[in-house]
Amino acid sequence: xxxxxxxxxxxxxxxxxxxxxxxAIGYTMVYGILRLINFAHGDIVMIGAYAAFYGVAMFILxxxxxxxxxxxxxxxxxxxIERVAYRPLREYPRINLFTSAVAVSFLLENLANVxxxxxxxxxxxxxxxxxxxxIGNTQVVSYTPFIIITAVxxxxxxxxxxxxxxxxxxxxxxxxxxxxxxxxxxNTDRIILFSFMLGSALAAAGGxxxxxxxxxxxxxxxxxxxxxxxxxxxxxxxxxxxxAVIGGFLLGLTEIMVVAFFPSLSxxxxxxxxxxxxxxxxxxxxxxxxxxxxxxx
Amino acid sequence: xxEIQNLHVYYGGIHALHGISLSVPAGKIVALLGANGAGKSSxxxxxxxxxxxxxxxxxxxxxxxxxxxxxxxxKQGVALVPEGRRVFTNLTVYENLALGAYTRTDRxxxxxxxxxxxxxxxxxEEREKQSAxxxxxxxxxxxxxGRALMSQPRLLMIDEPSLGLAPVLSQGVLRRLxxxxxxxxxxxxxxxxxxxxxxxxADYAYILETGEIRLKGSAADLAQSDEVRRxxxxxx
Numbered sequence: 001x002x003x004x005x006x007x008x009x010x011x012x013x014x015x016x017x018x019x020x021x022x023x024a025i026g027y028t029m030v031y032g033i034l035r036l037i038n039f040a041h042g043d044i045v046m047i048g049a050y051a052a053f054y055g056v057a058m059f060i061l062x063x064x065x066x067x068x069x070x071x072x073x074x075x076x077x078x079x080x081i082e083r084v085a086y087r088p089l090r091e092y093p094r095i096n097l098f099t100s101a102v103a104v105s106f107l108l109e110n111l112a113n114v115x116x117x118x119x120x121x122x123x124x125x126x127x128x129x130x131x132x133x134x135i136g137n138t139q140v141v142s143y144t145p146f147i148i149i150t151a152v153x154x155x156x157x158x159x160x161x162x163x164x165x166x167x168x169x170x171x172x173x174x175x176x177x178x179x180x181x182x183x184x185x186x187n188t189d190r191i192i193l194f195s196f197m198l199g200s201a202l203a204a205a206g207g208x209x210x211x212x213x214x215x216x217x218x219x220x221x222x223x224x225x226x227x228x229x230x231x232x233x234x235x236x237x238x239x240x241x242x243x244a245v246i247g248g249f250l251l252g253l254t255e256i257m258v259v260a261f262f263p264s265l266s267x268x269x270x271x272x273x274x275x276x277x278x279x280x281x282x283x284x285x286x287x288x289x290x291x292x293x294x295x296x297x
Numbered sequence: 298x299x300e301i302q303n304l305h306v307y308y309g310g311i312h313a314l315h316g317i318s319l320s321v322p323a324g325k326i327v328a329l330l331g332a333n334g335a336g337k338s339s340x341x342x343x344x345x346x347x348x349x350x351x352x353x354x355x356x357x358x359x360x361x362x363x364x365x366x367x368x369x370x371x372k373q374g375v376a377l378v379p380e381g382r383r384v385f386t387n388l389t390v391y392e393n394l395a396l397g398a399y400t401r402t403d404r405x406x407x408x409x410x411x412x413x414x415x416x417x418x419x420x421x422e423e424r425e426k427q428s429a430x431x432x433x434x435x436x437x438x439x440x441x442x443g444r445a446l447m448s449q450p451r452l453l454m455i456d457e458p459s460l461g462l463a464p465v466l467s468q469g470v471l472r473r474l475x476x477x478x479x480x481x482x483x484x485x486x487x488x489x490x491x492x493x494x495x496x497x498x499a500d501y502a503y504i505l506e507t508g509e510i511r512l513k514g515s516a517a518d519l520a521q522s523d524e525v526r527r528x529x530x531x532x533x
Contacts, residue, residue: 166399173385173396179347180383185371185400185448 001260004137009260010253015144015213017252018151022206023229024236024244025158026199032175032239033195035094039101040081041203042226043108046219048074048204049211050116053123063126071204078200082193112219120218123211143212150209154202155245161198162241171195175239224270231277237290246288251276298323298484299344299375299452304353306336306343306508313339315508316353321452326478326485328495328516330529331505337488338380340505341454344486345377346370357452372400376450380457380488382441386430390421393429393440397447407447414443417473435466442470446477453477454486459494467491471498492529496520504529 001009023045030038051073055066085104089096129143162168170191173181182188210225211217232251236243251273259266280287299321306314314336321327329337342348344355346367355362362370376397385393394414398407415422418439424432429440438458445453458474459467475498477483489495496502499516504525512519519525 166395169388169392169396170399172388172392176385176387177383179367180379180385181396182347182367183345183371183377183379184396184444185368186396187366187368 002137005260007138008140009256011138011140011144011148013253013256014249015147015252016256017249018148019206019210019213019225019248020229020232020252021245021248022151022154022202022209023225024232024248025155025241026203027230028233028236028238028241028244029171029195029199031233032241033171033178033192034086034090034097036086036097036101037230038199039098039226040085040104040108041199042222042224042229043105043112044074044078044200044203044222045207045210045225046112046217046222047077047108048207049123049217049221050112051204052208052211053121053217056124057121067208070208071201074204074207075197075201078196078203079193082196086196087189087192109219109223116219118219120216123215123217125212125215129212147209147213150205154205158198158202158241167191167194228273231273235277235280235287237287240287240289243287243289250288298358299486300354300356301340301344302354304340304343304355305351306339306348307351308339308348313508314343314350317505317508317510319503319510319513321484321486322501323451323484324478324482325500326474326487326498328499328502329486329488329505330492330495330502331511334507335505336508337505338456339508341377341456341486341488344370344454345375371448371450374449374451376445376448376453378441378445378453378455378458380460382434382437384429384432384437384440384444386428388429389426390429390432390440391425393444394421394447397444400448410447410449414446417446417477418443434461435463435470438462438466438470439473442473452484452486456488457490458487459489459491468494471495474498492525493520 023041026041027038030036048070051070052067055061055070056063061069081104085100086097089100125143129146131142133140133142133145162171170181170186171194173184174188174191178188207222228251229248232247233244234247235250236245236247254276255269255273258272259269301317301319304314304317317336317340329340331337339348343350344362346362346365357373357375360373362373365373385396388396391411394411395407398410401407420436421439421443424436429437432440442455442458455474458470462470471494474485474487478485487495487499496516496519501514502516502519503510504512504519512522512525
């Protein structure tokens, strides 16, 4: 493999990783707070992509209106799901919450199948994302840097909110102890809703960017990215936002690099993701950034 | 300040509180004593709105707290230092205190309040940037107390401040509570395993047994009562 090919693969791996990371954050945040694996999260990704698609294809909006609007609508949907399908079940056994998440996932996929149709649709990239960029002998299509830059800006914003704002402080407290957070006079319901809002917004952005990279959308397009992003979240140490980002990039890069260096293994690309997961969990059960829980009496 | 009448609480099928009535006068320290499972923590958790009573009334200066969520009850001026302290070990000492003042928007006021807590517990200031998980048990208890004070509660409730602390430390914590009460007139409702220590700082005390009030009175009288001496103070 030439150096230029390596650079190309790196760009490809980083952009794929950025997408995994964007989606992984939602899993890890919700898990960190509610100890819930939000199985519907991948389908939020799908809804985001469809919303952006219809904004451009049906309502003829320019991308810079359609994309943010799609994120806004999808975020609203994520918040409704929390309010309707999760909040009422919070004080019951955890399995009820999990079952509800699975049900929401199927509901979204089947609704999408009925409303949007099961046949894949071609997602049209905005023109500026279709340009070939040549640096030296390396060529990338402009959607790749767009994905990476957008993702990095979003990570920065999220880390700022979580680590530097009052509501972020409440989120971190909540992930430690919901009841004690309520004792601080904090409306815990509102903070949980806010977390779903952030997670859904990032997932919607992830879905739209995913569609610019793989421009065919269908009602089940969120399943695989969702699963991979969940793996990324576990790799990074579920509950830890920085870990989810690291896990996402690690997974994306590994998938691309394995195929780049061993082209004959390209059929096993997905198998690698799961093998890494199993190996990492065997040797470091809490993930890369996860802490061992030590109880202090 | 706090008036509770005929409070009944069930946990699942278990009748945890059988019609408890108690009152906490403003500016006083009231102690709840009794064995494990007597219903002391249930009482505080019910006042705080974490547990819903099936019957009875809870009034703070004439206003009913029934049906309010815990975070609303904090806004009414009640703070609870929960059993086991439960500080946010993933946050810094300063952040823990800032969370205690979450409902307040005036930054200057919050800063002043933090300074007051630091004056009370200088150890916390030394460690303000450290994560609360690195504190010792005694320091965590100070932090939990400071955090509760940040909301400037009219009524401060504390569930077993000396649990898990060395006797010297627990004496220290109780002495701080007494100081707080004497200096700023802080009203306190306290659960304490160590009946002798609790009676020495409290004005009034209630002794709970299996969800009922067995004895009540001024702390001084109870400390003299034969029954209390035999059962709770270990004097024969």
